[in-house]
Amino acid sequence: MQTYLSAALDIGGTKIAGALVDAHGRLVVRVARPTPADKDGATVMRAVAGVVAELAAAPEWDRVAAVGIGSAGPVDASAGTVSPVNIPGWRDFPLVAAVRTLVGERPVVLVGDGVAMTAAEHWQGAARxxxxxxxxxxxxxxxxxxxxxxxxxxxxxxxxxxxxxxxxxxxxxxxxxxxxxxxxxxxxxxxxxxxxxxxxxxxxxxxxxxxxxxxxxxxxxxxxxxxxxxxxxxxxxxxxxxxxxxxxxxxxxxxxxxxxxxxxxxxxxxxxxxxxxxxxxxxxxxxxxxQMGTDAGVVGAAAAAQQSRLDAFVPVP
The missing domain is CATH 3.30.420.40 (ATPase, nucleotide binding domain)
Incomplete structure (x- = not known):
């Protein structure tokens, strides 16, 4: 039986990384692009879309059940928006809505980069x-x-x-x-x-x-x-x-x-x-x-997506 994967994005002022991550925290596919130097909002979003397109071209994409985003902040997960200090073109940018247009019906979860690192270290690193x-x-x-x-x-x-x-x-x-x-x-x-x-x-x-x-x-x-x-x-x-x-x-x-x-x-x-x-x-x-090093962002975004997906199937008492 095929297992589900999570798609993960790690968005910062230097690079935009993406990965398909399995249930054990292994990176099955990974891609990365530099964050555009001019930091214009539309240009950065095109780079994000390029990373998602590379992930979607992988044969494993059909097994993706949820998408996690770890972004430089501030973020507002309740609104699905980001205002990264180091990406001046994004202020209250509707990142979750923009990514949803790229990934179909899959749920999309947004967390700050510090929370993503925490999720990674708890799942596979020093806080395990x-x-x-x-x-x-x-x-x-x-x-x-x-x-x-x-x-x-x-x-x-x-x-x-x-x-x-x-x-x-x-x-x-x-x-x-x-x-x-x-x-x-x-x-x-x-x-x-x-x-x-x-x-x-x-x-x-x-x-x-x-x-x-x-x-x-x-x-x-x-x-x-x-x-x-x-x-x-x-x-x-x-x-x-x-x-x-x-x-x-x-x-x-x-x-x-x-x-x-x-x-x-x-x-x-x-x-x-x-x-x-x-x-x-x-x-x-x-x-x-x-312990997680440069993979912390994508592994943590995947962990957040997995937790959110599991929560969706937990009945409310």
Whole structure:
């Protein structure tokens, strides 16, 4: 008997990836295209349609039962719209409706990219086997998602678990979201680099001022670079501890480019977490690196689609 597949789309500012994913999380077919450089809304949608067309041309397409989309945000799953910061041509763009015109009668599920990563890590990665988890993407921004009672918990709009915009410094710098002292304003890659530069760190001869360059300096012992990562770790620890206290997660999984700094981030993060997660029911909280890598977006979008499809067949009591 043939098994059902999920079609998955992972849409970001750099690339648009697609895959057909089986019930075990294996990618049966995968395709990708660069996100158009001009970021014009219609042009980006044509690229999405091209990815879907490549998937639909595969002989396995007839086995696709549902379609999942993980998109850079903000997203509004209840309205089926997206307004990605890094795709300026899409503002309240009706992505779900647009994809539905391409995939026939199949149900289409939309989640934010942080929620998609969470679904992937819970299904096949570092959060597998954990009933309550927080997963974070620490990169250009800081996103996240929740698993509660063994199930992905995206919330009504698909943004639950968006830890990047928890305020951890009440008098901190203004965040583009409108609040102050958000985790993202302290712990994202660009803000790690911004803070290092503001405190006197200087790049090497190549002039690279990225968080990766700050990490390289920190690995050589530069105290200014080390302190910038320590401050990022402290902000992440405060946000993780607050989340754990609210919903009793037992593991936090961290992925994204900043997590690639390894112990430079994780060692001070775990140390700071001991200062914030002090109550007995969060004292054993673990923080671990993500495992799914670049496949997290499509695997997670497929997982969200599978969960939604199964939910549709569960009778309401």
């Amino acid at each position: 086997g954990h009933a309550n988890a927080l997963c974070l993407v620490v990169s250009t921004g800081v996103g996240g998602g929740l698993v509660l009672n063994g199930r992905l918990h995206p919330g009504p709009t698909g943004n639950a678990g968006h830890i990047g915009h928890i305020s951890v410094d009440l008098d901190g710098d203004p965040c583009p979201c409108g609040a102050r002292g958000c985790v993202e304003r302290i712990a994202s890659g660009p803000n790690i680099a911004r803070r290092a530069l503001a405190n006197g760190w200087r790049p090497g001869p190549d002039g690279d001022t990225s968080a990766a360059a700050v990490a390289a300096s920190a690995h050589t012992g530069d105290p200014l670079a080390i302190r910038s990562f320590e401050r990022a770790a402290q902000a992440l620890a405060a946000g993780i501890a607050a989340t754990a206290t609210l919903v009793e997660i037992d593991i936090a999984v961290i992925g994204g480019g900043v997590a690639g700094a390894g112990d430079l981030l994780f060692t001070p993060l775990r140390s700071a977490l001991r200062d914030y997660a002090t109550l007995s029911f969060v004292a054993d909280l673990r923080v671990v690196p993500a």
